[in-house]
Amino acid sequence: MNILFVASELFPYVKTGGLGDVMAALPRAMRALGAEVRLLLPAYPALLEAVELQGEVTALPELMGGGPARILRAEAPGLPLYLLDQPAFFDRPGGPYGQPEDLAHRFAALSWAASFLGRVGDVAGWRPEVLHGHDWHTGLMPAYVAYGEGPRPATVMTIHNIAFQGRFSAALLSELWLPRHALTPEGVEFHGDIGFLKGGLRLADRISTVSPTYAREIQLAGGHGLEGLLAHRRGDLHGILNGVDRTVWSPAKDAHLVSRYDLKHPGRRAPNRPDFQRRMGLQEDPGAPLFAAISRLDPLKGLDLVLDNVDHLVSQGAQLAVIGTGDPHAEGAFRQAAQRHPGRVAVFIGYDEALAHRTFAAADVILVPSRQEPCGLTQLYAQGYGALPLVRRTGGLADTVVGVTPETLADDTATGFQFDWATGWALGEAINEALRLFRDPATWRQVQRRGMATEFGWEGPARAYLDLYATIPPEGI
Ligand code: ADP
């Protein structure tokens, strides 16, 4: 089956969060099962420089007000690509979502290019039977398919984060190459505006999101205004958990670490800790429980609950490292916390892939106190690296971490710590629970081993997506 993924990120070339990781791993896992999956992305300069270009599929004199555009064929290792090369939209500073003046036009162009490939195919005769869009950036793709002419590929939308919806003025309708009749509740209209994600969720043949619990939450209070639509479409909505790419995230093979280790050699994890402490400017205190967070600093990530607990952690003899960037208030507050507690609290404001790997290999506890978390990858990486995740029981965090209780310790299923209420106090209680277990090294190691042994492979999820496509009736395919 021919499948075209459409997305705005791809690790290691363009990544702001988990979407980039998933786009690198899932299509390859599906290809390993025999599906002909290719990926369409904007031709960001970082991609154009890094991948092997293989010629032009089509040239368009004008696309979505951004001037001339071309679709190029390219190849990343093990992954065929199409790149939408439109310099006015994609060759500029600020990252994939910077310079918001023409955000709508840029991602409408990407979505339209996907529908073009779905209808016409490429010069070599390859045509996708399924167009699979990821997040709001691709939300108009099912609309261009629905309102266009010619063969109609099946469409699937995956929600990686429903908090970002791409909502723009209805005045842009014709600039975005949408017909007047698209602006209805059955189409892209959302509270009088154009809703990219809304349109995608209304018009796609199938919808998925990245964990079963999040699939339920977004039909209830967690849908950011789209819960009614999703509840209506619940028969077409599926929660499929993300996995971990062990070619990138394996402590036995990780080139970023000063000492590599695995389940058979857990002792080799130890040297990573003083190395990390030195790099971060933390005291090389071998006995202090080391808590860390690696996260976009976004209110939904709940890092304010960590801020509430900084003094508590330090008073208990723990250390805290935070690696993140985003909300300037949160950045400032963490910087101040580090100044208040030199050597005990350290902060890196910015994005550093290598440092993220080193953190998972050094920390005792990875904090993920999200208010909402569609899936979350850091708690999965933490487990594989022998750091215990401490998470709020929401979305994918609820589905992938087994909290320590007398029962889960007895049957050896515990992999971390969970708390329910999004308050500093509740997080503090969970921190206390982690500190208590830390003083019991044998039990700590049991939980650590269970986490390291949990595979979170991509093969199961890849099969689940293929099964999902198979449920679409043939007139769609
Ligand atoms: P989200 O996609 O919502 O940001 P995920 O947990 O799914 O959350 O994915 C986050 C990804 O981004 C992980 O690969 C994590 O290691 C990485 N990451 C987040 N912030 C940083 C940072 N400041 N530096 C390096 N990697 C980061």
Ligand code: GLC
């Ligand atoms: C989003 C979500 C995150 C998820 C990632 C990959 O960015 O916030 O929870 O893991 O997408 O699906």
